Amino acid sequence: MSLSIKVADDGPGIGEVPGFRASGVHCDVRCTGNPRLDLALIFSEKPAVAAGVFTTNDVKAAPVRFDQRILDGGENFHAIVANSGNANACTGEQGMCDTEAMAAQAAQLLGVEAAQVFVCSTGRIGRALPMDKISNGINGAVKALAATKEQSLNAAWAILTSDTRPKAVTATFEVDGKAVTVSGIGKGAGMIEPNMATMLAFVATDALVSKKSLQAALSDANAESFNAITVDGDMSTNDTVLVLANGESGVNVEDAATGAGQAFRSALKAVCQKLAEKIVGDGERVTKFVTIKVEGAPDDAAAQRVARAVGNSLLVKTSWYGNDPNWGRVLDAAGYARVGLVEAKLDMHYDDIPVISAGTPLHDNLPQWKLAVAKKRFSITLNLNLGSGAFMLHSADLSEGYVDFNKSE
Amino acid sequence: MSLSIKVADDGPGIGEVPGFRASGVHCDVRCTGNPRLDLALIFSEKPAVAAGVFTTNDVKAAPVRFDQRILDGGENFHAIVANSGNANACTGEQGMCDTEAMAAQAAQLLGVEAAQVFVCSTGRIGRALPMDKISNGINGAVKALAATKEQSLNAAWAILTSDTRPKAVTATFEVDGKAVTVSGIGKGAGMIEPNMATMLAFVATDALVSKKSLQAALSDANAESFNAITVDGDMSTNDTVLVLANGESGVNVEDAATGAGQAFRSALKAVCQKLAEKIVGDGERVTKFVTIKVEGAPDDAAAQRVARAVGNSLLVKTSWYGNDPNWGRVLDAAGYARVGLVEAKLDMHYDDIPVISAGTPLHDNLPQWKLAVAKKRFSITLNLNLGSGAFMLHSADLSEGYVDFNKSE
Numbered sequence: 001m002s003l004s005i006k007v008a009d010d011g012p013g014i015g016e017v018p019g020f021r022a023s024g025v026h027c028d029v030r031c032t033g034n035p036r037l038d039l040a041l042i043f044s045e046k047p048a049v050a051a052g053v054f055t056t057n058d059v060k061a062a063p064v065r066f067d068q069r070i071l072d073g074g075e076n077f078h079a080i081v082a083n084s085g086n087a088n089a090c091t092g093e094q095g096m097c098d099t100e101a102m103a104a105q106a107a108q109l110l111g112v113e114a115a116q117v118f119v120c121s122t123g124r125i126g127r128a129l130p131m132d133k134i135s136n137g138i139n140g141a142v143k144a145l146a147a148t149k150e151q152s153l154n155a156a157w158a159i160l161t162s163d164t165r166p167k168a169v170t171a172t173f174e175v176d177g178k179a180v181t182v183s184g185i186g187k188g189a190g191m192i193e194p195n196m197a198t199m200l201a202f203v204a205t206d207a208l209v210s211k212k213s214l215q216a217a218l219s220d221a222n223a224e225s226f227n228a229i230t231v232d233g234d235m236s237t238n239d240t241v242l243v244l245a246n247g248e249s250g251v252n253v254e255d256a257a258t259g260a261g262q263a264f265r266s267a268l269k270a271v272c273q274k275l276a277e278k279i280v281g282d283g284e285r286v287t288k289f290v291t292i293k294v295e296g297a298p299d300d301a302a303a304q305r306v307a308r309a310v311g312n313s314l315l316v317k318t319s320w321y322g323n324d325p326n327w328g329r330v331l332d333a334a335g336y337a338r339v340g341l342v343e344a345k346l347d348m349h350y351d352d353i354p355v356i357s358a359g360t361p362l363h364d365n366l367p368q369w370k371l372a373v374a375k376k377r378f379s380i381t382l383n384l385n386l387g388s389g390a391f392m393l394h395s396a397d398l399s400e401g402y403v404d405f406n407k408s409e
Numbered sequence: 410m411s412l413s414i415k416v417a418d419d420g421p422g423i424g425e426v427p428g429f430r431a432s433g434v435h436c437d438v439r440c441t442g443n444p445r446l447d448l449a450l451i452f453s454e455k456p457a458v459a460a461g462v463f464t465t466n467d468v469k470a471a472p473v474r475f476d477q478r479i480l481d482g483g484e485n486f487h488a489i490v491a492n493s494g495n496a497n498a499c500t501g502e503q504g505m506c507d508t509e510a511m512a513a514q515a516a517q518l519l520g521v522e523a524a525q526v527f528v529c530s531t532g533r534i535g536r537a538l539p540m541d542k543i544s545n546g547i548n549g550a551v552k553a554l555a556a557t558k559e560q561s562l563n564a565a566w567a568i569l570t571s572d573t574r575p576k577a578v579t580a581t582f583e584v585d586g587k588a589v590t591v592s593g594i595g596k597g598a599g600m601i602e603p604n605m606a607t608m609l610a611f612v613a614t615d616a617l618v619s620k621k622s623l624q625a626a627l628s629d630a631n632a633e634s635f636n637a638i639t640v641d642g643d644m645s646t647n648d649t650v651l652v653l654a655n656g657e658s659g660v661n662v663e664d665a666a667t668g669a670g671q672a673f674r675s676a677l678k679a680v681c682q683k684l685a686e687k688i689v690g691d692g693e694r695v696t697k698f699v700t701i702k703v704e705g706a707p708d709d710a711a712a713q714r715v716a717r718a719v720g721n722s723l724l725v726k727t728s729w730y731g732n733d734p735n736w737g738r739v740l741d742a743a744g745y746a747r748v749g750l751v752e753a754k755l756d757m758h759y760d761d762i763p764v765i766s767a768g769t770p771l772h773d774n775l776p777q778w779k780l781a782v783a784k785k786r787f788s789i790t791l792n793l794n795l796g797s798g799a800f801m802l803h804s805a806d807l808s809e810g811y812v813d814f815n816k817s818e
Contacts, residue, residue, distance in 0.1 A: 059744030059752050090740055090752065092769050125737025126770055237741050314723070314807075315815055322816025328534025331499055332646050335468030343468050343499065360501050361535050398723075400809040406724055407731025 003173045003263035007270045011170030013152020014183045015145075017204040019248035020044050023144035024154030027137025029085035029123070031130055037158035039137035040082045040185075042202055043110060043145055047076030048246035050118070051215040053222045055239035061089035062099040063119040064240060070103075070115045075211060078112040080202050080242055081141070082120035083134060084161050084187070089237040090126045098129045105135060109142040120200050122187065122238050123161050156185040159200055162405070163187050163282050169274040171267035175251045175260045180207050182264070184271040188229075188279030199226060201241045201275050207264050208247035213254050217265050218243050225272035229280045229394045243268070280394045285401030288320045289394065291379040297389030302339035304391040306382065309337035311395030320397035325369035327355045334382055347383040412582045412672035416679045420579030422561020423592045424554075426613040428657035429453050432553035433563030436546025438494035438532070440539055446567035448546035449491045449594075451611055452519060452554055456485030457655035459527070460624040462631045464648035470498035471508040472528040473649060479512075479524045484620060487521040489611050489651055490550070491529035492543060493570050493596070498646040499535045507538045514544060518551040529609050531596065531647050532570050565594040568609055571814065572596050572691050578683040580676035584660045584669045589616050591676040597688030608635060610650045610684050616673050617656035622663050626674050627652050634681035638689045638803045652677070689803045694810030697729045698803065700788040703743075706798030711748035713800040715791065718746035720804030729806035734778035736764050743791055756792040 015022025022042045029038045052071050054064050070077075081102055088095050099119045107114040121129070144151060156166035170183040186201035209217070218241065226241060253264035281289050292311050297303035310316055313333035319326035327348060335341055344359040350372035354362050372378050424431025431451045438447040461480050463473050479486075490511055497504050512526040519526070530538070553560060565575035579592040595610035618626075627650065635650060662673035690698050701720050706712035719725055722742035728735035736757060744750055753768040759781035763771050781787050 056747065057741065057744040058747055058750040059740055087737075090737055090765075090768075090770065092753075125741060237744060318812050318815035321812065324816065328496075328499055331468055332466065332534060335466040335646060338465065338467055341467035344501075356499075359499075361499065398812060400812045403727050403730065403807055403809045403812055406727035407733065 003175065003259050005171055005173045005263055005267050005270060007169065007171045007274060009169060011172060012181055012183055013149045013168060014042060014155060014185050014202065014204045015147050015152040016149060017181045017183050018206045019046055019246045020204045021145040021147045022155040023141045023146060023151045024156070024158030025137055025140040025144055027133045027140065029083050029130060029133055029137070031133070037154055038084045039134065039141050040155040040158035041106065041141035041145060042080045042155060042204060042244070044078055044204070044244050044246045046246045046248065047078060047116070048244040049075065049209065049211040049214055050077040051211065051218040051243045053218060053241045055237060057237050059090065059237045061087050061121060061238045062091060062095035063088055063121045064238060066096065066099045066103065067118045067120070067240060067242070070118065074115050076116060077118065077244060078116040079106055079110055080118045080120065080244070081106045081138060082159050082200060083137065084159050085123040086121060086127055086129050087123045087125045087238050088121040088129050091128055094128055098131055101131060102134060102138065105138050106142065109138065118242055120238070120240050122159065122200055125237060159185065159187045161187065165282055167275055167278040167282070169271045171270050173263045173267055175263070178249055178251050180249045180251045180253070180264065181205060182207070182267040182271050184275055186275035186279055188282065199239050199279055201226065201272065203243040203268065203271055205243065205245045206248035207245050207253045208249065208251055209245050209253050209264070214243060214245050217268055220265065221269040221272040224269060225276040228392060229276045277394060280396050283396045285399045285405050286396040287376070287399055288397040289377045290320055290396065292393045292395060293379060293381040294384070295381065295390045296383040296385045296387060298339060298387040299389040300391055301389070303389040305337040305339055306334050306384070307391045307393035309333045310380070311393045314398060317395070317398035320373065321399050323370070323374040325350060325366070325373045327361065330380060331356070340386065341384055342386065345385040347385065349381040351378050412584065412668050414580055414582045414672055414676050414679065416578065416580045416683060418578060420581060421590055421592055422558045422577060423451060423564060423594050423611065423613045424556050424561040425558060426590045426592050427615045428455055428655045429613045430554040430556045431564040432550045432555060432560045433565070433567030434546055434549040434553055436542045436549065438492050438539060438542055438546070440542070446563055447493045448543070448550050449564040449567035450515065450550035450554060451489045451564060451613060451653070453487055453613070453653050453655040455655045455657065456487060456525070457653040458484065458618065458620040458623055459486040460620065460627040460652045462627060462650045464646060466646050468499065468646045470496050470530060470647045471500060471504035472497055472530045473647060475505065475508045475512065476527045476529070476649060476651070479527065483524050485525060486527065486653060487525040488515055488519055489527045489529065489653070490515045490547060491568050491609060492546065493568050494532040495530060495536055495538050496532045496534045496647050497530040497538050500537055503537055507540055510540065511543060511547065514547045515551065518547065527651055529647070529649050531568065531609055534646060568594065568596045570596065574691055576684055576687040576691070578680045580679045582672045582676055584672070587658055587660050589658045589660045589662070589673065590614060591616070591673070591680050593680040593684055595684035595688055597691065608648050608688055610635065610681065612652040612677065612680055614652065614654045615657035616654050616662045617658065617660055618654050618662050618673070623652060623654050626677055629674065630678040630681040633678060634685040637801060638685045686803060689805050692805040694808045694814050695805040696785070696808055697806035698786045699729055699805065701802045701804060702788060702790040703793070704790065704799045705792040705794045705796060707748060707796040708798040709800055710798070712798040714746040714748055715743050715750070715793070716800045716802035718742045719789070720802045723807060726804070726807035729782065730808050732779070732783040734759060734775070734782045736770065739789060740765070749795065750793055751795065754794040756794065758790040760787050
């Protein structure tokens with residue numbers, strides 16, 4: 001049995017998943033007076049199971065360490081509170097005190113335990129949170145909680161930093177007439193690389209599943225979504241993906257071998273992949289979305305190394321920005337991944353246009369190469385013809401705007 | 410016995426080392442009519458021993474493979490012929506034919522064997538060499554060979570691509586009244602990363618040494634010079650360092666334990682280090698020269714991983730460009746090297762100004778941080794306080810000019 005899954009940008013928002021509510025408010029975390037939304041809250045009335053994946057950076061922000069601790073130690077969770085504008089990273093003992101205070105305040109107002117409230121922060125590293133403002137924000141966010149599209153969208157806006165637009169995706173499917181919803185929001189923009197990004201993503205679902213099975217499903221989905229994107233090769237201190245599942249639909253998706261279980265995993269993966277693509281597409285001053293498909297590598301890990309070498313090469317990324325079909329730079333980057341690439345065996349395509357065949361560049365195709373790389377979205381396929389390893393990476397160009405944007409904060 | 414070594418930018422040129430001659434000519438490799446010099450020749454009248462280090466990229470240009478082959482197979486060498494403007498990389502079998510033809514022509518005109526002539530090419534990847542022009546260039550270069558400063562400088566100019574200035578360094582020392590000269594030229598500019606760079610460096614010396622001992626000395630010098638720099642993290646298909654030693658001085662430097670042997674190794678390392686620093690300082694559209702010193706790492710390899718993570722981070726490099734003392738990005742990059750960094754143990758300095766002490770940022774020093782990173786040259790020291798591993802890397806900022814320069818060729 002294969003169930004039909006509907007994936008949409010305009011489906012039910014994260015606060016509209018049955019049993020959930022959400023909100024996004026302004027509390028001036030940046031202390032600039034800019035009225036942008038900067039604190040989000042997601043709340044499940046019933047206890048929910050949770051799963052998470054986190055940055056593997058040695059330097060982890062206080063909220064990451066807090067979330068890992070409560071996720072490891074608990075079975076039931078109720079909420080996620082997240083602020084943008086300040087990462088609460090490299091803030092010493094004060095950072096953990098502030099994170100715990102955020103969880104405690106939200107928990108008290110929501111009538112739950114502090115160890116049932118995840119905390120996320122994203123933004124500038126190394127500055128203490130303005131806790132008076134955050135505290136006002138949490139009060140406001142609890143009051144604003146609603147099962148509406150408006151507050152769902154507010155939550156999506158409130159977690160953004162240098163992103164230019166909110167990112168929300170919802171997948172739905174039906175099992176025996178019962179609807180299951182998987183709805184997520186995300187943010188990215190810079191520091192988007194291996195093992196996630198300066199990124200946050202939160203997913204709410206009313207599927208019925210155990211914590212263990214949910215974690216396995218998330219880890220699988222993550223490998224082919226948030227772990228398969230790069231903007232600038234920098235990995236942040238704060239990357240976090242959290243999923244809450246409250247069982248409200250009554251549809252049991254525990255077993256990956258059942259139709260419902262399969263559909264849930266596909267829906268979760270689709271939500272994560274769409275959010276990941278939106279993150280790359282909205283990378284800092286990005287003008288191109290480029291998919292790098294590496295095939296025929298000795299193994300999947302080797303394919304990934306090649307894809308990342310290409311997707312993070314400054315010379316490759318700047319050539320994309322300039323609409324220059326500079327396949328030589330692609331080949332050079334693939335070569336320094338050092339997976340044993342044999343030039344004479346390599347095939348390369350821009351979209352479906354042959355570029356290199358068995359190591360020989362097909363210069364007659366130059367006009368078509370130029371058309372392909374001038375597009376806002378195109379793919380590069382590298383077949384190493386050495387084995388069956390494969391990996392697909394979504395990357396972006398590097399523009400003068402990126403440098404201008406990041407030269408100071 | 411410790412011998413005094415003199416290192417100078419304006420010492421004897423590479424063609425003025427006793428027994429050597431050099432030249433640099435224009436032959437229009439780029440086929441643009443631009444009268445810039447683009448073919449260099451270095452010639453030792455006597456047979457010389459040689460040593461080389463080469464790119465470790467899986468994709469090696471034809472001249473790199475040729476040079477590795479003749480270096481492995483021979484004992485005596487006479488010349489290096491090098492063109493800029495075209496890398497002769499990813500050019501298939503034609504590429505190797507062209508390289509062999511360059512060696513054969515130069516050898517015939519010089520009265521030596523083709524297997525005694527190294528060939529180097531640097532420039533755009535994936536285009537066949539214009540062999541008629543190259544052939545004219547080799548004729549002209551052989552005629553122009555001279556033991557003069559002018560032709561030495563011409564050779565230094567002729568190997569440049571996007572560099573803005575020639576790079577030459579000479580070290581001299583005396584042993585029992587006999588002078589020994591070690592003189593080198595180099596080029597870099599882009600693709601400057603691990604295990605060398607889009608770089609070429611040629612060193613001529615009249616020291617008397619065996620091939621084996623010379624190779625060991627070069628490998629040591631290389632580790633702390635050309636392998637300790639980064640501009641954009643890209644490693645090229647053509648990186649090559651070659652040393653020719655013709656013994657003309659009569660000073661035996663074979664044994665590293667003797668005063669002469671020590672002095673020679675110091676002189677060779679000094680020449681390589683000065684050339685490496687000039688390469689970073691003349692990186693594409695670079696405005697800052699930043700030295701990253703990592704200390705107290707678990708071991709030297711871990712220190713190197715941390716230094717490269719920091720030195721290649723786009724977010725760190727753009728902040729340097731913007732004079733922004735964004736230590737948070739430095740710490741973030743150090744963390745994703747994943748060597749087991751413990752935030753609470755870390756000390757960091759800009760030059761000699763404390764930034765982080767035992768994990769705590771010293772915000773009161775902000776005005777001094779700003780002054781330090783606004784300089785054209787400054788250092789960042791990271792002490793992990795975990796062990797005795799250390800590594801020093803020279804890096805550069807990333808400017809809008811770099812993107813503009815590289816967006817198309």
